[in-house]
Amino acid sequence: MAVQTLDISPVGRVEGDLDVRVDIENGVVTNAWTQAELFRGFEIILRDKDPQAGLVVTPRACGICGASHLTCAAWALDTAWQTEVPRNAILARNLGQLVESIQSQPRYFYGLYAIDLTNKKYRNSPFYEEAVKRFAPFTGSSYEAGVTISGKPVEIYALLGGQWPHSSYMVPGGVMCAPTLTDITRAWSLLEYFKKNWLESIWLGCSLERYEQIKTYDDFMVWLDERPEHANSDLGFYWRMGLDVGLHQYGGGVGKYVSWGYLPHEDKYQKPTIDSRNAALIMKSGVYDGATDTHVLMDQKFLRENTTHAWYDEGGADVHPFDRTTRPVQKNDIDHAGKYSWATSVRHTDVGRLEAGPFARQLIAGGRHGESWQHYDGLVLDMYKKMGGPNLHLRQIARMHETIKLYRQAEHCLREFRLNDPWYIKPKERDGRGWGATEAIRGALCHWIDVQNGKIKNYQIIAPTTWNVGPRDGAQARGPIEEALVGTPIADTSDPVEVGHVARSFDSCLVCTVHAHDRKTGKELARFRTA
Numbered sequence: 001m002a003v004q005t006l007d008i009s010p011v012g013r014v015e016g017d018l019d020v021r022v023d024i025e026n027g028v029v030t031n032a033w034t035q036a037e038l039f040r041g042f043e044i045i046l047r048d049k050d051p052q053a054g055l056v057v058t059p060r061a062c063g064i065c066g067a068s069h070l071t072c073a074a075w076a077l078d079t080a081w082q083t084e085v086p087r088n089a090i091l092a093r094n095l096g097q098l099v100e101s102i103q104s105q106p107r108y109f110y111g112l113y114a115i116d117l118t119n120k121k122y123r124n125s126p127f128y129e130e131a132v133k134r135f136a137p138f139t140g141s142s143y144e145a146g147v148t149i150s151g152k153p154v155e156i157y158a159l160l161g162g163q164w165p166h167s168s169y170m171v172p173g174g175v176m177c178a179p180t181l182t183d184i185t186r187a188w189s190l191l192e193y194f195k196k197n198w199l200e201s202i203w204l205g206c207s208l209e210r211y212e213q214i215k216t217y218d219d220f221m222v223w224l225d226e227r228p229e230h231a232n233s234d235l236g237f238y239w240r241m242g243l244d245v246g247l248h249q250y251g252g253g254v255g256k257y258v259s260w261g262y263l264p265h266e267d268k269y270q271k272p273t274i275d276s277r278n279a280a281l282i283m284k285s286g287v288y289d290g291a292t293d294t295h296v297l298m299d300q301k302f303l304r305e306n307t308t309h310a311w312y313d314e315g316g317a318d319v320h321p322f323d324r325t326t327r328p329v330q331k332n333d334i335d336h337a338g339k340y341s342w343a344t345s346v347r348h349t350d351v352g353r354l355e356a357g358p359f360a361r362q363l364i365a366g367g368r369h370g371e372s373w374q375h376y377d378g379l380v381l382d383m384y385k386k387m388g389g390p391n392l393h394l395r396q397i398a399r400m401h402e403t404i405k406l407y408r409q410a411e412h413c414l415r416e417f418r419l420n421d422p423w424y425i426k427p428k429e430r431d432g433r434g435w436g437a438t439e440a441i442r443g444a445l446c447h448w449i450d451v452q453n454g455k456i457k458n459y460q461i462i463a464p465t466t467w468n469v470g471p472r473d474g475a476q477a478r479g480p481i482e483e484a485l486v487g488t489p490i491a492d493t494s495d496p497v498e499v500g501h502v503a504r505s506f507d508s509c510l511v512c513t514v515h516a517h518d519r520k521t522g523k524e525l526a527r528f529r530t531a
Contacts, residue, residue, distance in 0.1 A: 003030070006496060010037070011503045018469060020481075020499060021336065024490050029499070032478070032485035033336050034469045036343035039311070043326040046459040051077060051429065051451045054459060055168045058447065061461070064107075066165045067100040067157065068440035069461075072447040074170040075264075078272045080434025080451055081172055083427035088417055089174035090266040095187075095413035096160050096170070097262070098406050099153040101441040105403045106146030106198060108441075110135065113396065113504050115143070117241060119497045127241035134234065142202060142234050149198040156187045156410075174424030179417065187414055191407065199407065205233030208404055215379060217386045235400065242393040246489075251392025251502040253484035254353050257360035258298055258467065260446060261285030262439035263409060266416060274300065274435045282409065283439065284374040286364035287351055288381075290389060295367030298348075300435055300446065305462070306345040309338065309471035316474050318347065321448045321460035322433060343466050345473035355480040356443030356467035357506060358399035359390070377405070392484070392505040399507075429454070440464055442507045468506045481506055 002025075009019040017038030023031040042061055046053055054073040059066030071093055078085055114135040122128045134142040154164040160177050161167025169176045179187075195208065204211050206229060214220050223230055230236050242248060261281040264272070269280035278285050278297050285298040304318035311332040314324070334340050347353050354360070359380070366381025380398045387394060431453065437446035443464030450458040470479040478486070481503055488498050 004493060006493060006499075008496060008499055011500060017342075018503065020485070020503060022485055022488075022490075022496075022499060024493060027490055029485050029488040029490060032482045033340060034343075034471065034479060034481050034503075035334065036341045036465070036469055039328060039332075039342045041326070041328065042461060043459050044328075046456050049456050051080070051449065051454070051456055052172070053456065054447065054449065055171060058461065059166050059168060061463070063165050064104060065100060065440045065442065065445075066167070067097045068438050068445050069447070070168060070170045071097050071438045072436035072445055072461075073449075074172060075272060075436030075438075076434040076447045076449045077172040077436075078427075078434070079274050079436065080432040080449055081427045081430055082432075083173045083272070084425045085270050085272060086174055086422040086425055087266045087270065088419075088421050088423045089170075090264055090269060091413045091416055092160055092175045092177060092179070092423065093170050094263050094266075095410060096157050096167075097438065098410040098413065099156040100164070102194070102403065102406050102410065103150045103153040104441040105150075105400060105406075106203070107150040108507055109396070109400060110140070110143045110146035111137075112507070114238065115140075116497055116500055116504070117238075117245075119495070121491055121495070121497055122241075122245050125241065125245050127237070127244055130237065131241060134237070145198060145202055146234075149194060152190050152194050153410075155190050159183045159187055171424070173427040174422070176424065178423050179419065181419060184414055184417060184419070191410060191414070195407065199403065203234050203400070203403070205229035205231075205236060208407070211404060215382075217379070217383045220379070220383070239397065242396070247393035247396075247501065248387060248391045250488045250498070251395070251484050251505055252390040252487070253355050253480045254478075255290040255390060256351055256354050257288045257290070257363050258348065258354035258356050258444050259283075259286055259361045259364045259439055260298060260300075260437035260444045277437070279371055282375055283361070283405075284364065284367075284370035286367055286369060287348060287354065288360070288363045288367060289351060290363075290384070293385075295364065295369040297369060300437065300448075302349045302351075303446075303462070304347055304349055306347065306473045308345070308474045310341050310344045311339050312344070318349070318474060321462065322450065322458070324460055325458065326460070341469075341471040343470045343479075344462075345470040345477075345479065346462055346467050347473055347477075353470075353473065353477050353480060353483075354467060355506075356464045357395070358402050358441070358443070359395040360443060361439060362398040362402060375405070392502055395505045443467060465506075 004024045007021050011020045019035040021033040022029045058069040058073045061069050115137045117131045118136050134140050157164040161169035261284045263282040287296050287298050306318050307314045308316040311329045313327045313329050362380035366378040431451050434449045448460040468480045484502050490496050
């Protein structure tokens with residue numbers, strides 16, 4: 001059968017900057033290309049600016065995870081300026097990022113991902129009618145409840161930063177806030193409201209304490225059958241429908257995973273350095289290789305970017321961000337054998353291409369590497385092994401499983417504040433190189449800064465989407481989403497919902513209109529709205 005090529009543009013529901021091309025043969029994707037179509041240029045904007053400009057500029061890189069960028073920008077300057085960060089400030093930074101991440105969970109699942117389960121492709125599934133009742137955009141019962149509840153956690157962020165999004169309350173040396181007892185009490189009530197009105201009642205169908213007893217795949221299956229409330233919760237329903245419609249059979253990807261780790265411990269990272277970070281994180285960093293079942297710590301010195309297939313005039317060498325100068329080309333024609341994306345290819349010098357995101361974090365959480373006191377959770381890794389490896393269904397389970405941990409860590413921050421202790425220690429500005437990293441809800445995020453003569457000489461950002469949506473590298477290895485698309489079954493080329501499943505399982509943050517055409521004939525096959 002002849003190869004059919006589909007150009008699908010865009011493939012997201014928030015920002016219109018990702019296009020996908022797939023070759024289909026005998027109803028299966030045999031090759032894929034991901035094109036990031038939007039150039040932002042924050043690295044160029046920040047060049048020659050005041051070192052603290054990143055605190056204001058980089059949170060505006062994203063309207064839904066600005067706290068993660070602010071976290072990285074603050075820690076990058078902390079390491080460059082060799083600051084001291086008080087205990088309260090570490091907790092306040094962590095709390096801001098946590099509540100912003102928590103709000104993303106129901107918003108992403110219902111607003112960006114689960115609505116595809118109402119596609120006509122699944123109308124023969126015994127779960128279809130119920131999926132429409134729950135997940136139909138705007139009218140579904142769970143859709144409405146989940147999207148509405150997502151606004152509550154960031155009210156806690158506003159208590160710290162005065163607004164959400166785009167606050168800049170995290171600064172080198174601490175934070176520009178000092179919450180009162182009234183603020184902390186209000187934050188507790190908001191967390192409780194989120195838990196009572198969605199997390200336990202709708203998503204889990206049980207208490208957090210009961211869910212936290214699940215340690216293995218077998219435990220999960222026992223929980224699922226234990227009570228009707230478990231099986232009929234949105235988690236239980238999604239698990240059952242996903243298996244019924246075959247979401248566990250494709251979308252695996254590169255099989256190697258990365259996390260910078262996140263949540264610096266309030267007592268272990270008060271004098272931050274690049275080298276001391278790994279040993280001071282509650283959620284440990286790591287690289288997991290599924291083929292060899294090995295875990296190692298992640299170090300920024302192993303990271304390289306390649307622009308062979310990206311619209312930059314920087315040569316084809318693998319370059320560390322400290323040594324990179326961003327030089328975009330003026331004419332960015334699409335050439336799938338040459339340059340076809342604004343995203344760079346990111347790789348580990350020893351391991352190669354890596355997937356970032358909640359799935360990666362949970363596989364790394366199952367490793368015994370790192371410090372003995374750091375967080376361990378073997379559930380998703382056990383599922384991964386017993387289900388025969390990665391798939392897009394498990395990628396969703398991993399993301400939503402993390403919600404409970406994020407919630408508990410937010411409780412920890414509120415519990416550990418000492419309101420009369422310092423929140424800020426004024427730093428001494430100096431020249432130097434700094435690095436700040438965290439885990440945004442979509443995955444590994446980091447900033448590099450080089451300050452010379454009191455100005456930013458170089459600023460580099462590698463975001464989660466850079467890892468996942470990056471094009472082929474200098475060795476022609478496909479990026480994680482490109483690799484995950486290969487092997488995807490396409491039931492109807494005029495409505496390739498399966499491509500959307502795979503791309504959105506990585507939380508591609510894109511716009512709402514999708515259309516497809518046949519490259520050879522130029523005929524548009526379909527045009528439809530997905531959100």
